[in-house]
Structures are given as C-alpha cells and as structure tokens.
Amino acid sequence: MLRPALFAEIPLIVRQIIAVFHKDLRSEIKTRYAINAVLMFVLTTVAMIVFSTADERLSNGLASGILWIIMFFSAMTGLSKTFVSEEERGTGLLLQLSTPPTAVYFGKLFFNILLTVVLYTAAVLLFFLFIHEITIKTPLLFVAVLLLGSIATASATTIIAAIIARANTRSALFPVLSFPILLPLVLSGVEATYQSLTGIAFGQAQSNLIILASYSVVLVAVSTMLFDFVWKD
C-alpha cells in the first residue's frame, strides 16, 4: 500500500474508501468467497455453450450475444457477495459504526469493478480458448467495451446488491432487480462487441462507448444519493 507520510495527505474520505476497498480485497483473497465459485460458474457456462453449439460455426452476432449472456450471469452470481457476506457474517453493523456510507459505497463499488473486470476477462479468455472461429478485428474497441462494460455493470448492481442483502430471497432477486437497469447497457455492449468482432474502426463505434460511460456516471450519482437509505438501519 501507500507509505504513511503520503497517506496522511490524502483527504479522510478517500482514505476511508481505500480502507473499505482494501478490507474487501484482503478478505476476498483470504477466503475466496466469490471468485472461486464464480470462476467455476464461468467455466461451466462456457463448456455448456461449447457442447450445445456442437460443430456449428458461430456468427459474429451470435458470438457477441452469447459472450454477454455468460458475462451477465457471471456478474449476477458474483457481484451480490460483497454486501451479502457482510450481512451473513454480521459485520455490517460494525462497518456502519466505523465508516460513513459514502465511503462504504465507493469502496464496494471499486471492489465490484475490479471483480467484474476479473470475471469478464476470465469469461472472454475461456470463450476464445474454446471457440476458435471468432476473431477480434478491433482489439482496442473490444478492450474498451470490456472495461466500460465492467464499470457500468458494477455501478448498476452495487446498490441493488445492498438492497437484496436486506431481503429474504437474495439469490433469485438479484438478477430480477438488476435486469431492467442493466438492459440498456447490455444492448449497447452487445452492439459494440459485435462491431469489434466485425472490424469497425474505433472512431466509428464511439456512440455505444459514450452511452456506457454516461449511463454509469448517472447510475453512480443516483446511487450515492440513495445509498444512505439502504445502508442505515
């Protein structure tokens, strides 16, 4: 981490955000609460798709759709863990007492962004390992979609995860609540992925990336305002 002298100069809220992020990261590395199960889930899904497509040649449109299905459901299994685990271990109350809600929200958001990037990268690597006929013609665009898509997914689902951690039927409720909010993102994500597979130049495909970025900004802004009501008892 950062040297203590440098650390002291950073505003308190940023330090708190970093602390929450750091805590979640260390706890994840130690327990592997989310990552192991979800990586296995990704592997299972990709294997399932490889078997079910058999010898069929996937078209670019179909491939980008299937890729987003894998990515969506892996996010849906993994991203609720940050809040659900607090609730299950009973550590939520301690966190409420020691840290302001904004710091908790942003700490968890950054952790979720990192988790989503890892999950999406794993999904993409496995997908291209098993399915050879698809090639990425505009790699820069593809990486940008992956990155912005991760940020957008995490910013849409972090507050939903906080909501469902308080409800009873958690695992079923998470995709149900997330889907209407994620759908605009998935639509632009699928289209931009398709563009990167067919080889459209980066400059021509910016509109979808702009939608992904601006929608994330709006979602994070609204989440910041609403998070207090979800988090505080």
Place this chain on the structure above:
Amino acid sequence: MVSYSMKALILSAGFLIGLLVGLFPSPERPRPKWWQITVFLFFSVMIAVALLPPLGGSFSDAVLMSRVTGNKIVPVKATLLPETLVRDEQAGTWTMQMRDFSEPNIRATVIFPFEPPHDAKVAVVRMYRAESDVMFRATSVLSTDPLFTLPFIPDLNERARNIYFHVPLSWVAVLAYLIAMIYSIQYLRKNDHAYDVKAVSAASIGTLFTFLATVTGAIWAEFNWGTFWNWDPRETSIFILLLIYGAYFALRSAVENEDKRARLAAVYAIFAFVSVPFLVYIMPRIMEGLHPGSGSDVNAGPIVSAQPDALNPIKQIIFSLSFCSFTMVFFWMLSLRIRTGLLEYRMARQE
C-alpha cells in the same frame, strides 16, 4: 386543416385538463359527485367518438389503395350530386357524379349496384376504383349526412381507432410510474408511511395500465405488422417498464419488516427510474423501428408531427379528449386505491 401551433394547443389542453381535473382536490381525497359525473361523461363521450363515427377517406385514398394488394375498398366521404343520377336499365345499375369532400375540385363517377341515397347531401360510401381514376364502384353506403368522420389512414383502415386507446394507455403507464417515483422520494424525505401506501397504489394501477398498453399494442401489431411482438424499440421500452414494475413488487414481497420494505422499495423505484426517460422518449426516436416517429421514419409520429396528414382537427380533438379522459380515470382509480390502502394500513395498526 389546422396549423401546427393549433395542434400543439389542442394536445396540451388535453394533457393539462386531464392532469388538473385528475388531481382535484388531491389524489387521496374523495371525489365530489359532480367530478365523478364529469369524468364519467368525458370517458363515455370519448369511447363513443372513438368507436362510432365512420371513417371518411377521399377518392385519392381509393386510387392509392387500388394499387395495394389486399383490401381495396375504401370508405369515401363525398357530396352527392343528385342531378347527375342516371339509371342504366340494361346493367341494372345507377351512376352518379360525386364531389370529394376534402378536395372539392375533384369529381368522380360512382357506379351503384343499388339505388343511391338522394335525400342526403353528403354520404360515406364504401367503394373501390373501377376502370379509371375518376370511375368508382360502390359496394355499400356506410352513412348519410354524418355529423363528422374520422380520417382514413391507408394501411390502418378501421384499426386506426386503436390509436385513441393504445397511445393514452402508454402515456398513463409512464405517468403512473413517475407518480410512484415522486411518492417514493417523498417517503424517503419525510419517512411517513402514508407515502409508501401512495407509491405502491400508483405502481399497482400503473402495472394494470402498462399491461393494457402492451396488450392493445400487441393485438394491433399482429394485424398490422404480422406478429404480436417484434422487439421494436418502443416494445422493448414497455417491456422494461413491465419488468421494473414486476421487480418492484417482487422486492416488496421479499421483505417482511414494514419500514425496511418501504425504504428498499422506494430506493429501487427511484433508482430504476433513471433509465425510463431515455428508454421511453429518446431511444425509440433514434433507433430504427416500426412505430411511427422512429429513427428510420420520415415523419415524427402522430403526436408531434407537423405534416398535413397528421393535422386533422377531428383526430386531434378526439386524441386530446382520450388523453384527458384516461388521465382522469387513472387519478380516480388512484384515489380509490390510496384511500382503501390507507384504511387497511390504519386497521392493521390498530389490531
């Protein structure tokens, strides 16, 4: 024909009267008797004028439809010229000249297989193009001296009447969600449980209206576009609206604690609303789709278009009336639902 500003005026009057009368005296107070009678009258008049009057096209509509395969018979509204009536004994038919109602300088000869009405001035006659563009063959007389007629829209035909139900229903579906969101914000600000009851009432009636808008749209799509569902951008947006309403109630049923349920549901209602303006008002206008007013379409859709064929005054007034009546009926249902909801809540508190 009316000017574009006139059209805007008529439509905004409908919106405004609907909202103002609908909100009177306030959403949760009982409605006075005169209010109930007024809304009932508005609604029945609206249904009558949307369903009963005949469609009245022109001779050029009949010519246009003759080039399209399928139903070539068009109801044409025209002025009768009884002095030109000629009886053809050999063929057993009557021929008469008629003057087009909307374009008075166009005259055409119509062949009637029965005796045409002669005591009327104007008639709506179902006919199709015969040998030339000024020669038509009548099949039946729909109405004589009609008070007014609805515009004939090629391809839509009688199905055009659905516009007076489907479009206002969709508008109320979004309005109901907007109101549910406003009540949710109020709940979070004031922490008063009555606002939660109001939000859930608006959402439950909104679900009904969304469902009706989807069904009327799907039936219309089946007969105009060939399938019940095409994933047109507007269909996608109403689908997401249905999903949001569904998710809202799924969340409510998953939380037992009353305060927690109200708070979480309110947060979700506000958070999910972020995408709605974009999905309902922006995306369908940018992307290509089947609805009028989409990105690939030349006109801007029936509501904001300035094209002459979208500026029929009768159509505008009925459209405005139907917006107004559906909004008022929505607020009536909402007030009933809120009041029963509040009573239920108070009874549960007393037990």
